[in-house]
Amino acid sequence: MLEISNLVKRYGSDAPVLKGLDLVVEGNTVVSVVGASGAGKSTMLRCINRLVEPTSGSIQLNGRELVNLRGANLRHARRKIGMVFQGFNLIDRLTVMENVLAGRLGYVSLYQAMTRKFPQTDIDRAFHLMDRVGIAHYANKRADELSGGERQRVGVVRALMQEPEILLADEPTASLDPKTSEQIMVLLQSLASELSLPVLINIHNVSQARTYTDRIVGLRNGQMIFDGTPGEFNQEALDAIYGGIEAPDETGGEEQPTEEAQTP
Amino acid sequence: MVEQTAELTARPWTRYSRKERWIRFAIYFVTLFAVVWAIRDIDIFWPWVWDAPTQIQNLGSRMWPPEFEAWSAILNAMLETVHIATLSTMLTIFIALPVSYIAAQNTTPNRLTLWIGRFILVSSRSVNTIIWALLFVAIFGPGVLAGILAVMFRSVGFIGKLMGEAIEEIDRRPVEAMEATGASRMKVVLFGIVPQVMPAFFAIVILRWDINIRESTVLGLVGAGGIGVLLQGSIDTFAWQTVATILLAIIGLVLLGEALTSMLRKKVL
Amino acid sequence: MKETKSGADPLTGQKWKKPPFIASPWLRYGLLVAVVVYLYWTFNTLPFNWDRIAEGLPRAARIFGGAFPPSFERGELMWTGFKESFQIAFLATLLGVILSIPIALMAAKNLAPLPIYLLGRGLIILSRSFHPVIVAILFVAAVGFGPLAGILTLILYSIGFVAKLLAEKVEEIDWGQMEAMRAAGAGFFKTLIYAVFPQILPRQIGLSMYQLDSNLRASAVVGIVGAGGIGSTLMNAFGRYDYDFAFAILILIVGVILVSEGISGWVRKKIW
Numbered sequence: 001m002l003e004i005s006n007l008v009k010r011y012g013s014d015a016p017v018l019k020g021l022d023l024v025v026e027g028n029t030v031v032s033v034v035g036a037s038g039a040g041k042s043t044m045l046r047c048i049n050r051l052v053e054p055t056s057g058s059i060q061l062n063g064r065e066l067v068n069l070r071g072a073n074l075r076h077a078r079r080k081i082g083m084v085f086q087g088f089n090l091i092d093r094l095t096v097m098e099n100v101l102a103g104r105l106g107y108v109s110l111y112q113a114m115t116r117k118f119p120q121t122d123i124d125r126a127f128h129l130m131d132r133v134g135i136a137h138y139a140n141k142r143a144d145e146l147s148g149g150e151r152q153r154v155g156v157v158r159a160l161m162q163e164p165e166i167l168l169a170d171e172p173t174a175s176l177d178p179k180t181s182e183q184i185m186v187l188l189q190s191l192a193s194e195l196s197l198p199v200l201i202n203i204h205n206v207s208q209a210r211t212y213t214d215r216i217v218g219l220r221n222g223q224m225i226f227d228g229t230p231g232e233f234n235q236e237a238l239d240a241i242y243g244g245i246e247a248p249d250e251t252g253g254e255e256q257p258t259e260e261a262q263t264p
Numbered sequence: 265m266v267e268q269t270a271e272l273t274a275r276p277w278t279r280y281s282r283k284e285r286w287i288r289f290a291i292y293f294v295t296l297f298a299v300v301w302a303i304r305d306i307d308i309f310w311p312w313v314w315d316a317p318t319q320i321q322n323l324g325s326r327m328w329p330p331e332f333e334a335w336s337a338i339l340n341a342m343l344e345t346v347h348i349a350t351l352s353t354m355l356t357i358f359i360a361l362p363v364s365y366i367a368a369q370n371t372t373p374n375r376l377t378l379w380i381g382r383f384i385l386v387s388s389r390s391v392n393t394i395i396w397a398l399l400f401v402a403i404f405g406p407g408v409l410a411g412i413l414a415v416m417f418r419s420v421g422f423i424g425k426l427m428g429e430a431i432e433e434i435d436r437r438p439v440e441a442m443e444a445t446g447a448s449r450m451k452v453v454l455f456g457i458v459p460q461v462m463p464a465f466f467a468i469v470i471l472r473w474d475i476n477i478r479e480s481t482v483l484g485l486v487g488a489g490g491i492g493v494l495l496q497g498s499i500d501t502f503a504w505q506t507v508a509t510i511l512l513a514i515i516g517l518v519l520l521g522e523a524l525t526s527m528l529r530k531k532v533l
Numbered sequence: 534m535k536e537t538k539s540g541a542d543p544l545t546g547q548k549w550k551k552p553p554f555i556a557s558p559w560l561r562y563g564l565l566v567a568v569v570v571y572l573y574w575t576f577n578t579l580p581f582n583w584d585r586i587a588e589g590l591p592r593a594a595r596i597f598g599g600a601f602p603p604s605f606e607r608g609e610l611m612w613t614g615f616k617e618s619f620q621i622a623f624l625a626t627l628l629g630v631i632l633s634i635p636i637a638l639m640a641a642k643n644l645a646p647l648p649i650y651l652l653g654r655g656l657i658i659l660s661r662s663f664h665p666v667i668v669a670i671l672f673v674a675a676v677g678f679g680p681l682a683g684i685l686t687l688i689l690y691s692i693g694f695v696a697k698l699l700a701e702k703v704e705e706i707d708w709g710q711m712e713a714m715r716a717a718g719a720g721f722f723k724t725l726i727y728a729v730f731p732q733i734l735p736r737q738i739g740l741s742m743y744q745l746d747s748n749l750r751a752s753a754v755v756g757i758v759g760a761g762g763i764g765s766t767l768m769n770a771f772g773r774y775d776y777d778f779a780f781a782i783l784i785l786i787v788g789v790i791l792v793s794e795g796i797s798g799w800v801r802k803k804i805w
Contacts, residue, residue, distance in 0.1 A: 049716050072720075079718035089709035093731040097277055102727050106718025113723045116279035123277045139277065155713075162717055299627065302620040307761070308681050316676045316685070323675040347575045354568075390787040392754045394666060398771055403593045405585035482666040485758055495667070499674060515662050 001026050002048070002166055002198060007057035009043050009222075016055070017043045019222040025166070028196040030189055032209035035219035036242055041202040044219070045168050048200075049081040050074060062165055079106035082159030084188075086171035088151040090158075092144035096135065099143050099154050100126045103161025122161070129157045133187060149180035156187065160195070167192070169201040173208065181205070185212040206238065323504070330512060331505035338494060338513050345490035345517065348408060348483065349476035352415035353469060360420045364427035371431055371457065385428070388421030393479045397488040406487035414488055415476050422472055430464035431457065466532045470525050477521040481514050491517075596776050603781035611782060614756075614766035615789065621683040621762050622748040628684070629691025629748075630741045636692060637699035638725070644703060657700070661693035669755035680761030687748045687755070694747070695740045699733060706732045739801045746797035753786050 002025040010016040017040045025031050033041045046052035048059055050066060059066045061080065069077050082103075090099050104122045105113055112118060130136040133153040138146060143154060152172060159167055169188060173181030189212045192199045203209045209216055210230040218226030218233075218241040226237045280288065312319075366372045367381030397414035404410050439456035447455065484492020491510060498506040605611070639645050639653030665686050672682035710728040719727065756764015763786060770779035 051712055051716060075718040075720055077718075078716060081716070083713070083716040085709060085713060087709050089707075089713035091710050091713075091727055091731050092707075093734065094727070095279070098279065098727075102714060102719070103717050105714060105723045105727065110720075110722055110726075113719075114726055120276065123275065127275050127277070158713070158717070298623060302624050306617065306620045306624070306680050308679065312676055313681060316681065319675045320672075323671065344579065347579055350571075351575060354572075386791070387787065390790045391783065392750065394754050394757055395767070395783070395786075398757065398768075399596075402596055402771065404589040405582060407582050407585070408579045409581055409586055478664050482664045485666060485670060495670070499670060511663070511667070514667070518662060 001060075001062055002200070003058075003060045004044075004048070005058050007044065007047060007059065008055045009040070009047060009052065010055045017222050018047070018054075020057070021219075021222070021224055023217065023224065023227075025198045025200060028192050028198055029215055030192045030199045030201065030213040031215045031217060032201045032203045032213040033217045033219060034203060034206055034209050034241060037204075039219040039241075040222040041219055042170055045083075045170050045200065045202055048166075048168060049078050049083055075106055079162050080165045082162045082164030082167045084152070084155050084159050084167065084169040084172045086174045088148075088155045088175070090143040090151055090154055092142070094143060095140050096130075096143055096146070096154055097126060097139040100130060100157050100161055103158040106162065126157070126161060129160050132191075133157055147180075148176050149183060152176060152180075152184050153187070156184070156191070160191070164197065167197050167199045169199065171202050171204060174204055181208065188212070206233075209233075326504040327508035327511075329505065330508035331503075332509055334494075334506055334509070338491070338510060341484075341491040341494045342513055342517055344408065345480045345492075346477065348411045348415060348480040348490050349473060352412045352419060352480075353473045353476050355412070356416045356419040356423055356472075357469065359416070360423035360427060363420060363424040364431060365453075367424060368428040368431035370434075370436070371453075381424075381428070385421045385424045388417055389425065390421075391418070393418040394482060394486060397483050397486050401487045406489075406493075408489035411480065411483040411488035411490055414483060415479055418479070419472050419476060422475070423468055426468045427461065427465060430461045430468070434460040463532075467529065470528050470532070474521050474525040478518055481517070599774070599776035600780035602777065603784055604775075604777035605781050607778060610766060611763070611785060614763035614782070615785070617680055618749065618752040618756070618762035618764070621680050621687060621752045621760075622745060625684045625687030625752075626691055626741065626745045626748050629688045630695055630737075630744065632688065633692050633695040633699055634737075636696040637703055638729075640696060640700040641703035643706075643708065644729075653696075653700070657693060657697050660689045661697065665690045665751050665755055666758055669760040670758045673759045678759045678761075678765075683752055683755050683760035683762055686760055687751055690751060691744050691748060695744050698740055699737060702733045702736045703729065742797045742800050746793045749793050750790055753790075 002023070004021055004023040007018050007021040008016055009018040021040075021044060023044075033044065035041050043052055047054045048061075048066065050069070054067055057067065061077070064077065066077055091102065094102075098116065101116070101118050101122060104118060108118060108122070127136055127139070130139065133156060135146075135150055135153050135157070138150065138154075143151065146154065152175075155172075167188070172188065173184050176184060185208050188199055188201065191197065201209075201213065203213075210233060213230065216226065216228060216230055216233045217224060218237060220241050225240050226233070228237075363381050363384050365381075366377040367385055369378065372378040372381060393414050396417045397410055400410035400413045400417075401407075404413070434457060438460070439452060442452040442456040480490050482492050484490045484494065485496050487493065491514060495507065495510050498504075498510060636653055636656050639649050640657055641653075642650055645653060668689055669682060669686040672685045676682050676685065706729060710732065711724060714724040714728040752760075752762045753764045753767070756762040756766070757768045759765060759768075763782060767779055767782045767786070770776075770782060
């Protein structure tokens, strides 16, 4: 269970990006966070695994406070939080298998990491997960030889390798073409129920949020202004979140950058 | 799915195949062997190596504090250094441009001139400034002239090579258009090539001037003029505090040159 | 030109001049005058010893006469010199490149905290500020004649070049990969090994090859001030007016440099 209470983030002396956010995510729900660019979605997600340092507030994962952790404690907490990125953030020059095993870096020793001598259990787990998402045959290919959708699958598997208690996804489909991005959303949805894992997805595409998630959270100017089921997410909520800022991506992502830009 | 582990047999995975691992080991081994050979074979008196940090510290302490008594002589020598760099860069242009013209594949008149051009560039580039200086000191005696000639002979290769490459990269079409008007060779060069390589030319000359300033500081160590003469003299007489002053002056000059060239580059380009 | 817009004027008889390269006439002619004055001034103040220079031509004739044909007779001496130069260049490259990695990481703004960054930058600036020949002279004064001074000099020379360019490469790395590794709970060293090293590896190998080639050239030069290698052999030959031997060494130096440049270029192209 993830409990965020009164979370504030302020960069330097500017106006805060997050203004006292409260959010509780339970069980294996898939929660999408929608909001215009600059609403604080990405900052909120990065506060959870402390890639961004929160200014004040509290974040608890299964009863463990995350905000004050340092050093080894922080790294141990991060192992339990998987993250999927918008730009995949794979290590381009390493093989798919190495990228996937990188999800175990919080567990193995420095020597094992350096020599790539991962425990057989990790390798088994990697193969199973890769089989599940359909990329096992790429194990020894270099990550930059894959297409965008395949790369994001590697990213998902890497996050799952951590044996996470929660999965964070920061715009996981924004760099993909519409068809591939639907596939990734389906994948995230089904993995959440298979692994009974809560998933928190930042997403720009409102129609995908409606279709593939159990709950929608709307942010605007660092404050939560909507929290409900996709059914409750009506035009009024949409206007409240995006009104006067920009047209939301209602139809399905034609404006998104396609994966051609990503594949070498 | 992860719970299905039992159904699937364990699949081993290693980063490198057996062959790749052997190649890696071979590379490691060859490198190690080369290191061991080099260390065992080289003519080094090992006690000196262990003593080196103390010796270096010692030298450092003898240099402190810098002594500024000879400042006017140092200033003069610095000026001379700058003159060597500037004059030789200016004079080099007159040699390097024709050479680059015949060393560029698209402008050279024929194969023979191409190879002559390339030969000049290669021989100029592969002999270091200091070695050129050694030669010219032997011919013309110690002094500024040997220094200027040495820097020039090295710069011809540098400027010539880069200019040649700039010429090879030009857009063919304006040249063709000029040729189509029936212009003479000289006019084609003037209207079709010169405007295209102008920016490259300034960038290269400025860059080389900067390098030449650094090179000119060491010419004196073989007697070819500039601040190096003073440096060598101070070292020979163990005037370490003066050496420190000279070193500071050289740093100042190099930084000044760098600042000036970056300013010029912004102005011109 | 744009003057043709005023259609009332007859088009014939208009004057056109190429717009000058430098717009302000003051600056244009000022520069020209400055160059002339500069040339006049330098030629008058620089200490040219014209009598000695006048002897140049006959001397050149004597030197080149003595140099032809180049004498490869003392092959033994040449071999020792070249071998030593190789050893100096090889050891200095190895040590220099190994030392460059931590210094480059220290000098990368995105990785290092400010005090460490300044220390790293300072080390790089320090090793870059002097021409290797000056460094060699100082090391020869400190640790005596021979290859040790040469190795120390070229280590510093390698750090100045490799660490600087490597630090620039580290500053350009894709930060997302760093984030991903940190999000997986990897510590500093694991993040380095997985997110930083793979990204800088091609540049690192390219730079090392380039530096080996460049150290080999430099080792011939630092030898001239007594830091071992073929440069010392060349200097001795010059000192004893052994021009035929010196010329042979020079030819070999040029040959070796060309071969090494070729090999280094080929390897870099292969790996890139």
